[in-house]
Structure formats: structure tokens, C-alpha cells
Amino acid sequence: MxxxxxxxxxxxxxxxxxxxxxxxxxxxxxxxxxxxxxxxxxxxxxxxxxxxxxxxxxxxxxxxxxxxxxxxxxxxxxxxxxxxxxxxxxxxxxxxxxIGYVFQDLALFPHLNVLENIQYGILNMRGKERERAAHAIAESFRITKLLRHKPSQISGGERQRVALARALAVDxxxxxxxxxxxxxxxxxxxxxxxxxxxxxxxxxxxxxxxxxxxxxxxxxxxxxxxxxxxxxxxxxxxxxxxxxPRREKIAQLAGFENIFDATVIAINEARGTMTCRMGETNVNQPSVDIETPLVHAEAGAKLRVGISAGDILLATAKPSGISAQNILPGKLIAMTQQDVILTATVDIGIRLAVHLTLAARDSLGLRPGGDVWLIVKTHSCHLMAE
Amino acid sequence: MDWQAFFLTIRLATLVSAILLIAGLPIAYWVAYSRWRWKFLVESIVALPIVLPPTVLGFYLLVALGPRSPVGRWWQQMTGHTLAFTFWGLVIGSVIYSLPFAVQPFVASFQTVDRRLLAASSTLGASKFTTFRRVIIPLSVPGLVTGFVLSFAHTLGEFGVVLMIGGNISGVTRTVSIEIYDQVEAFNYAAANHIALVLLIISFVLLSFVYGINRNSGAVWPWK
Incomplete structure (x- = not known):
């Protein structure tokens, strides 16, 4: 809302x-x-x-x-x-x-060439006028060279252009x-x-x-x-x-890999921040305190914190002289690779997902089990109502 | 060889498959796209000639076309003679007898046309009829050819229906299959063999053609 x-x-x-x-x-x-x-x-x-x-x-x-x-x-x-x-x-x-409708699979007519596909919706126009309209739209979408080709003879991107031109030709x-x-x-x-x-x-x-x-x-x-x-x-x-995102559902859709329950434990108005305790659902569970942006909330308020895996820095030694307020020691648990993105799981009391490049892994010599520090900017911590 | 019977048969088969090509399209369109819950009943009626003994079909057609039925009476009033035992009676009987051989391949090919293309056609301003004419028909050509050829071949060889409603009138209703029967009855095996061989070859060539244009499917039934 x-x-x-x-x-x-x-x-x-x-x-x-x-x-x-x-x-x-x-x-x-x-x-x-x-x-x-x-x-x-x-x-x-x-x-x-x-x-x-x-x-x-x-x-x-x-x-x-x-x-x-x-x-x-x-x-x-x-x-x-x-x-x-x-x-x-x-x-x-x-x-x-x-209504112009470009379908997921484009639905170009396989028996018609590109020009005939584009003209399909404007056959009620007179011949000359129709020709002109079709060529104008073909020009806009850079497909004038393909007009005599069948959809099966052109590339995926070109087919996409034809589908757009066909849908837009009917105005x-x-x-x-x-x-x-x-x-x-x-x-x-x-x-x-x-x-x-x-x-x-x-x-x-x-x-x-x-x-x-x-x-x-x-x-x-x-x-x-x-x-x-x-x-x-x-x-x-x-x-x-x-x-x-103010709602957790959007946060998930928007791709926050790390979402935790948190409790506001201190309001630091002078610093423009608050301290939230993340991950504590009962007294015995491990938790981590982090600094987050200040919002209208009272100490003890329950909320949720979302942190994008791409917003977290990882270091093998404790950094100094850095603006980020959250510098959290932890252990590297595992690394999984997807295409060229590496997701590291780091235990800092709670487990966070961190995105790394392959180059970063190699230059830092990262191995599961190693000690690391996570650096999270205050404004990378997004607060959400539950 | 009785060329008269041969050409009469060719004329009959051409006429029947042409009529079925035109009359079968709307029926096939309806069968392919209707969502009526009792559609299967219509599909069963269309398919009946495949399983029904030709004599049964021929018998009811004879009754329906005869002077005691409303249709027969109406025809007699209009033309002065009965439909039974005429060439046109034969055409009507053959159209009904070969109906599934045209309609089923049509339906099968209509159903393989991607629904998205129909939706696309519609959003581009095309009415249902325009979509039928400009998308469904061109993409169903193999199925249309199959239906045409199969109904042609099927009409060539029909015997029971022809005998029931057409009788055996030379130059009017005597087709090659009846000619073969006549020759065998008369112990002219050589003549019967001639005609039978021609029919066999024509049927083989036509079926090869059908399987040829549908060769990607490789199914038992040429239109599946």
C-alpha cells in the first residue's frame, strides 16, 4: 500500500x-x-x-x-x-x-513472407497506401531487407522486429x-x-x-x-x-536473496541510523546486530530486513578506513556457481548469500572454511513491513 | 474393357470429391473448433459410413430417395422422375458414403494449425471467415489434398451403395466395380482382371501420393 x-x-x-x-x-x-x-x-x-x-x-x-x-x-x-x-x-x-498483440512465441504466419505478415492487418487499405504503410513500418524496425523472406529464414531478433511491425501496422x-x-x-x-x-x-x-x-x-x-x-x-x-520495496512479496520478486526477521534494538538519531538485531527468533538462536537506515519505528518493533546478495562486499582481512558501518566477521561455508556468478554462503551467526565474480574468488583464493569479513552499507539494508 | 463404365466412374469420383471439398470444409471447421458438449455425436454420425455395411447405407438412401419419402417426392415433383437409379442419386449416395474420408483429414489438419496464429489473426482485425481463408486453409493444404484424394479413391471402388441405389444401368449408373462383378458373373475372368488391375494401380498411385505429401508423419493413417 x-x-x-x-x-x-x-x-x-x-x-x-x-x-x-x-x-x-x-x-x-x-x-x-x-x-x-x-x-x-x-x-x-x-x-x-x-x-x-x-x-x-x-x-x-x-x-x-x-x-x-x-x-x-x-x-x-x-x-x-x-x-x-x-x-x-x-x-x-x-x-x-x-489492439496490437505480440505473443510470446510471436505467432508469425509461417506461410507468408515478412511483407505479407506485416500487411496482414491492413489488407483493407488500397494497394499503394498499404505498400507505403508497410514499408514505413518496416523502415522503423529496420527489416526492409527481409521483406521477401519467410519467418523461418530469419533470426530470432529479426522475427521479433517483424512481429512488432505487424502488430503496429494496424495503428x-x-x-x-x-x-x-x-x-x-x-x-x-x-x-x-x-x-x-x-x-x-x-x-x-x-x-x-x-x-x-x-x-x-x-x-x-x-x-x-x-x-x-x-x-x-x-x-x-x-x-x-x-x-x-516496502512489501516482502515485491522484495522476493525483485530479487533480495537475504531476507530476515529483525527487531529494532536502538534508535541512533544523531547518526541517522538504527540498530536492528537480525535472525533472532528465540533467545538461544544466534543473531547479528546491524546498522540500518532510520525509519519511523520504536525500539522493540518487529520488521524484516532485505539485503541484495550483490550489495554485499567480501574481504579476507578486516578492512579499515571504510565508510560502511557493518563489518561482520564470519566463515565461508560454501560456493555455488551459476553461469559466471558465484554465490557464496557466509555464516556470520546467520547465513547470508553473497554474489562474487569468478575473478574475485581466484584473486582472493577463497575456499570453504576460510575466515572472511562481510561489508554491508547501511543503505543496502532495506526495511520492510511484514 | 468397358470405357463407358470407366469414364462414368471417373466423372462420379471427381464430382463427389469436388462436392466434398466444398461441403466438407464448413463441417470440418465446426468439428475442429466447436466446443459444444454433444459434438461427439456429430463426429460419430460423420464417421458412420466407415463402419456401416454399404448395403445398410444404400438401403436407407434408397428409401430416402424413393418416391415415398418427402425428399424423393419433392424431387419427383420438380423433375418428373425419381432420384433413385439415376446418376445424381449415385452422386448423393457417394457423397454421404465418402464423407468421413474427406472430413476427417480436414479436421486433423485444421487441428494442427497453431491456435496462437488464429489469435494473432484475430487481434490483427481478421474476422473468423478471413482467418479461415487466409490462415487455416493455406496451412492445411496437405490435409485438403489428402481428403480430396481419399474421397476420390474411395468413390472409385464403391460397390454396395452403388448397387443399392443406382442399380446397374449402362452409361448411367454402371461403375467399374459393378462392371467387374458383371464380368465375373459371366465368367469373363480376363476382362475382370483388366479392370481390376487398372483400379488396383490407380488406387496404389493415389495412396502413394497421399502418403508422399504427408510423409513427415509416418503414421498408419495417412491423415493422422
Whole structure:
């Protein structure tokens, strides 16, 4: 809740009108499992990320908006046009909604070449006009050289561009992107998004971009809506929502590897910090005191602390002359490697996950069992209400 | 060799498979995409000719086309003669008899078209009919060819239905399979062999063609 209130102050909502409103309730059940999507949100022109774990209801929401499935209840409307309203019994069929939809697997027509794919949605235009429109959009997405190729003959990134061009050729009122870039490498991905932004600079339609990848949220979005188990749990700018999460659920989604119960044991107003005891659930359990940012809380208050594994420094000797206030001795328990990232588990009374590079491991000669120090900046400790 | 019977059979088979190609598409579309709970009943009716003895089908068709049924009576009023024992009676009987051989491959190929493509077509502003014409049909060409060829081949060799509703009128309803039967009855084994061999070769070539265009599947049934 805190995030939502805050986002309204910080987001540009006051300046532009929402151009798209969606309130959707839809119950899906298969066998004994049932799932309810119940979301309401408004978005402005520009890229809004729809973020959530798999199964949060992101794709279902897009399908409701596109008219591929019918919500049980709700209203979906642009500023000047209602496409679904359960009370007024309005439900435009999907082919009359003018919605650009780029599917996860792109769904390019395999029997048509690139040009024919792009022209698919604008066949009602006259020949010349259609040709011009198709070439203009192909130019915007840098695929003019591929027009005679079949989708099977071009690369993944190129297919992505074709799918975007095809969806945008119909001049849609909103663009829905369902994790379309998941399979692409970062440079390809950002080049495509740059072209999309450039195209949209003049048109200013809302773009709803679905992802479960937190890096994409920070890199691509102007706004983010966070879904969890069919419900909206936050909306705001990516920075606010993802880096200063006030709710543990978002913290988990945003990728805090270390989350602990903590108790406020001292307020140090002069220093602008508080001291929290982490990990103590009963008296005999080991615990660690750390310095955290000051928030409105009283000594004895219970809260939770999240620390990103990438925000923790690791040293083999006790460092001095350093600004960080939390310098914690411990033992290196284990190291696991995933791609090029190494996750070290360090016991400092409680166990913390720390991200390292392979180079750091080698130059420090790190081995399980060795003594290490962890360095955590006060402001890397994020406090959350439970 | 009785070329008259041969060409009559070819004409019948071509006409029947052409009618089935047109009439079978909407039926197959409905079977492939309907979510009606009693759909299986319709599927059973479409498949009936596969298991039903041709004489049973022929008998009921004969009754239905005869002057005592509403259809037969209506036809007689319109044209002055009965449908039974005419070439067009034969066409109607063959269309029903070969229906599953066209519709089932159509349905199978429609069902393999990725649903996402249909959704994409719809969001791009295409109506259901446009989607059918521009996405489903082009992506189902092997299935359509299979259905056409199988219903053609099946009509070529039919015997029971033809005999029941068409009788054995030279140049009107006498097809090659009846010709073979006639020749055997008359102990003209050489003539029967000629015609039978031609039918065998044509059937083999047609089936090879069907399996050839569907060779990726490698299934027992050419349309699966």
C-alpha cells in the first residue's frame, strides 16, 4: 500500500491523463486448481511493465484485454472508447478492438513472407497506401531487407522486429507484449526496444510489456505494475517499486536473496541510523546486530530486513578506513556457481548469500572454511513491513 | 474393357470429391473448433459410413430417395422422375458414403494449425471467415489434398451403395466395380482382371501420393 501511495506522488500522473483503464475479474479453474485474476489499473502512454512471477496472471490479463478470453466482470476502456463493460453488456470481439498483440512465441504466419505478415492487418487499405504503410513500418524496425523472406529464414531478433511491425501496422490503440524478448541477448533486446520507443515517440500509445525478469523492469519500463497471484500489489516507477520495496512479496520478486526477521534494538538519531538485531527468533538462536537506515519505528518493533546478495562486499582481512558501518566477521561455508556468478554462503551467526565474480574468488583464493569479513552499507539494508 | 463404365466412374469420383471439398470444409471447421458438449455425436454420425455395411447405407438412401419419402417426392415433383437409379442419386449416395474420408483429414489438419496464429489473426482485425481463408486453409493444404484424394479413391471402388441405389444401368449408373462383378458373373475372368488391375494401380498411385505429401508423419493413417 505504501508503494502505491508514494507512486502517485512521484509518477507523472498529474500531468497526463490515463489513456487506458482496465478492471478485470476472471476465475479460471482446471480440475481442482482454481485461480482468480482480480486487477484494476490505469496506464499512460509509454511503456508500462507488467511484472510478476510465472502464474501471477499476467498473460491471462493480456488475453482479457485483447478479447481472447472474456472476463467474468469488469470494464476495459480507452479514454474515448469502451471495449468491454460487463454491466453495459459491451464486449467487442477481438478483431474489432484494435489492439496490437505480440505473443510470446510471436505467432508469425509461417506461410507468408515478412511483407505479407506485416500487411496482414491492413489488407483493407488500397494497394499503394498499404505498400507505403508497410514499408514505413518496416523502415522503423529496420527489416526492409527481409521483406521477401519467410519467418523461418530469419533470426530470432529479426522475427521479433517483424512481429512488432505487424502488430503496429494496424495503428493499434495499445500494444501488448507478452515476454517477447525473453530469448534474446541484451544488446539485441535493447536495440529493439530503442526502435519501439522511437516509433512510439510520435504516436504515444500505451505499451504493456509483460515480464518476469527484474532486469527488464529496471531497464525498459517507465511504469511498473506488479502482479502476484492474480492481484495488483504495487504500481509506480521501476526505481520506487523495485529498489525500495516496502512489501516482502515485491522484495522476493525483485530479487533480495537475504531476507530476515529483525527487531529494532536502538534508535541512533544523531547518526541517522538504527540498530536492528537480525535472525533472532528465540533467545538461544544466534543473531547479528546491524546498522540500518532510520525509519519511523520504536525500539522493540518487529520488521524484516532485505539485503541484495550483490550489495554485499567480501574481504579476507578486516578492512579499515571504510565508510560502511557493518563489518561482520564470519566463515565461508560454501560456493555455488551459476553461469559466471558465484554465490557464496557466509555464516556470520546467520547465513547470508553473497554474489562474487569468478575473478574475485581466484584473486582472493577463497575456499570453504576460510575466515572472511562481510561489508554491508547501511543503505543496502532495506526495511520492510511484514 | 468397358470405357463407358470407366469414364462414368471417373466423372462420379471427381464430382463427389469436388462436392466434398466444398461441403466438407464448413463441417470440418465446426468439428475442429466447436466446443459444444454433444459434438461427439456429430463426429460419430460423420464417421458412420466407415463402419456401416454399404448395403445398410444404400438401403436407407434408397428409401430416402424413393418416391415415398418427402425428399424423393419433392424431387419427383420438380423433375418428373425419381432420384433413385439415376446418376445424381449415385452422386448423393457417394457423397454421404465418402464423407468421413474427406472430413476427417480436414479436421486433423485444421487441428494442427497453431491456435496462437488464429489469435494473432484475430487481434490483427481478421474476422473468423478471413482467418479461415487466409490462415487455416493455406496451412492445411496437405490435409485438403489428402481428403480430396481419399474421397476420390474411395468413390472409385464403391460397390454396395452403388448397387443399392443406382442399380446397374449402362452409361448411367454402371461403375467399374459393378462392371467387374458383371464380368465375373459371366465368367469373363480376363476382362475382370483388366479392370481390376487398372483400379488396383490407380488406387496404389493415389495412396502413394497421399502418403508422399504427408510423409513427415509416418503414421498408419495417412491423415493422422
Amino acid at each position: 505504501a508503494v502505491e501511495m508514494m507512486s502517485e506522488e512521484l509518477s507523472p500522473t498529474g500531468l497526463t491523463h490515463a489513456v487506458f483503464d482496465s478492471r478485470v475479474r476472471k476465475r479460471l479453474s482446471s480440475g481442482e486448481r482454481s485461480f482468480e485474476l482480480n486487477v484494476s489499473f490505469s496506464i499512460q502512454p509509454g511503456i508500462t511493465i507488467l511484472f510478476g512471477a510465472s502464474g501471477a496472471g499476467k498473460s491471462t490479463l493480456l488475453e482479457c484485454i485483447a478479447g481472447l478470453i472474456t472476463p467474468d466482470e469488469g470494464r476495459i476502456a480507452f479514454a474515448d472508447r469502451t471495449i468491454f463493460d460487463s454491466e453495459e453488456k459491451i464486449s467487442l470481439p477481438s478483431h474489432k478492438r484494435r 493499434p490503440c495499445i500494444l501488448l507484449l507478452d515476454e517477447p524478448l525473453t530469448a534474446l541477448d541484451v544488446p539485441t533486446k535493447s536495440a529493439i526496444m530503442d526502435d519501439l520507443r522511437a516509433w512510439n515517440a510520435a504516436r504515444k500509445i500505451p505499451v504493456l510489456y509483460v515480464t518476469h525478469n527484474r532486469d527488464e523492469v529496471l531497464a525498459l519500463g517507465e511504469q511498473v505494475v506488479v502482479l502476484d497471484e492474480g492481484r495488483k500489489i504495487a504500481q509506480g516507477t521501476p526505481y520506487d517499486v523495485m529498489t525500495v
